[in-house]
Amino acid sequence: MSSKSIEALARENVRQLTPYQSARRLGGKGDVWLNANEYPTAVPFELTQQTLNRYPECQPEAVITRYAAYAGLNKDQVLVNRGADEGIELVVRAFCEPGQDAIMICPPTYGMYSVSAETIGVECRKVPALANWQLDLPAMQAQLDGVKVVFVCSPNNPTGQVINPEDLKSLLEMTRDRAIVVADEAYIEFCPQATLTSWLKDYPHLVVLRTLSKAFALAGLRCGFTLANKPVIDLLLKVIAPYPLSTPVADIAAQALSEAGLTAMRGRVAEILRNRRELVSALQALPGVEQVYPSDTNYVLFKLSECSVVFKSLWDQGIILRDQSKQPGLGGCLRITIGTEAECQRVVAALYALSASITAE
Ligand SMILES: *Cc1c(COP(=O)(O)O)cnc(C)c1O
Numbered sequence: 009m010s011s012k013s014i015e016a017l018a019r020e021n022v023r024q025l026t027p028y029q030s031a032r033r034l035g036g037k038g039d040v041w042l043n044a045n046e047y048p049t050a051v052p053f054e055l056t057q058q059t060l061n062r063y064p065e066c067q068p069e070a071v072i073t074r075y076a077a078y079a080g081l082n083k084d085q086v087l088v089n090r091g092a093d094e095g096i097e098l099v100v101r102a103f104c105e106p107g108q109d110a111i112m113i114c115p116p117t118y119g120m121y122s123v124s125a126e127t128i129g130v131e132c133r134k135v136p137a138l139a140n141w142q143l144d145l146p147a148m149q150a151q152l153d154g155v156k157v158v159f160v161c162s163p164n165n166p167t168g169q170v171i172n173p174e175d176l177k178s179l180l181e182m183t184r185d186r187a188i189v190v191a192d193e194a195y196i197e198f199c200p201q202a203t204l205t206s207w208l209k210d211y212p213h214l215v216v217l218r219t220l221s222k223a224f225a226l227a228g229l230r231c232g233f234t235l236a237n238k239p240v241i242d243l244l245l246k247v248i249a250p251y252p253l254s255t256p257v258a259d260i261a262a263q264a265l266s267e268a269g270l271t272a273m274r275g276r277v278a279e280i281l282r283n284r285r286e287l288v289s290a291l292q293a294l295p296g297v298e299q300v301y302p303s304d305t306n307y308v309l310f311k312l313s314e315c316s317v318v319f320k321s322l323w324d325q326g327i328i329l330r331d332q333s334k335q336p337g338l339g340g341c342l343r344i345t346i347g348t349e350a351e352c353q354r355v356v357a358a359l360y361a362l363s364a365s366i367t368a369e
Contacts, residue, residue: 021129028123031330038328040351045165045195045307047225047276048347057259064251068258074265075233079205079218084238087245088261090252092194092219092232097124099157099215099234102243103188104130109156114143116167116335118192121159136336141167143175149182158183161192163199166332166343168303170202180211188240190215197223197277199304205235212237222306223277224264231261280306284346290356295363298340307345314366315340321362327355 015023027033031044041048067088076083089095100111106129113121114137122132133155135147141164148158158179162171176191183189191204193216208214216235221227231253234244253261263269284303291300291310296318299311309332312318319331319342330343344355 019129021126025123025126028119031328036323036328038323038326040327040347040354042345042347042351042355043328043330043343044227045222045305045345046227047222047280047306048345048351049225051225051264051272053260053263055256055259056263057255060255062255064253064255064258066248066250066252067245068253068262070262071231071253071258071265074262075218078265078270079203079233079235081205081208081235084241085208085235087234087236087241087248088253088258089232089234089248091221091230092192092217093120093124094248094252095215095217095232095234096120096159096190096192097128098244098247099188099190100124100128100130102247103156104128105156106130108154110154112148112151112155112158112187114148114160116141116164116332116338117159117161118165118194137164137167139337141169141337142172143179145175145178145182148179152182152186155187157188157190159190159192161194162202162204163195163304165192165194165305166307166309166330166335166338166341168301168305168307168309170199170304173202173204176204180207180214183213184211185213188213188215190217192217194219195222195305197273198281198306202304208235208237212239215240220261220264223280224269224273225276226260226264229257229260229264231257280346283349283352284308286349287344287346287352287356290352291359294356294359295367307343309338309341309343311340312342313340315342317366318342318359318362322355322358325358327358329355 071088072083072086076086110131110133111125112133114135125132138144180189196203219232288300291297297312301309315333332338332341332343
């Protein structure tokens, strides 16, 4: 069979699909990686479970118990999965009928919501955020017909700000008995007071996504959590793979969620917030930078003249940032993940050198 006829066998929506442009997929040759919102250094772990001849538990007890305690929820409100990305896919698969239902997103936002929906064959309805990147509630209300899941990222990737709680409340009222509202809290450890988990008692259709990939420094582990009331969790348990986490993943996740693991995580958050403050002031003082947007996360979005020249020049020097300028409303914007103090200083030094040479031309 030719590759052309193989292509013809594939589902129409898969043939049309543009895959998620992950930081890894975009490549680059660098020694300063500030493009994927990872924690900059590795935290060592040792495996304690050696029973790899046996299948793992579907929902490892120690991980569920510890995450429930950490999140202040009951164990039956917690599902552990292969990263928050699997949580996104499970919610779409469980609630949206392909070719019939839709999801709603508010760009600019995280790219995997639309990729998951399109892969499954579910329409992705886009309601652009307002100029200040808050929700356009009237427009959302007007386009809610047929929408089964609304994704809101708070704090939002890549813009960095928390979504107004009052607006989220209005959204939850507007969608009651109609649609699931997913609050993606991948970065909530950097602004823990903004979590919506305590709202689960009032809203049966609220789902909160979490991950160990960011503040927990475990992006390579692939472990995330879906928090919701039991009826939602029970539905997701029907569609999840029988063994979503390997034994080593569950082993390390349980250690990361121990008292010592949580204390270490909070220490990392404090360090990242310190580095963020320094980086933001340096960027604000940089000629050519038009705006540094306030961030509640481990990354900063900023707008600059000569955005693509700067991005490419840093890339060539081995400093890899994330170009957001193709996203709606983000022309001229780059996103920097907060790295170590030394990494932040290297980016700032490179940016100052560049701005001097651009001005000199
Ligand atoms: C990083 C990220 C995710 C994915 O998290 P994983 O647990 O690594 O799959 C989900 N949502 C947002 C907003 C993210 O930035």
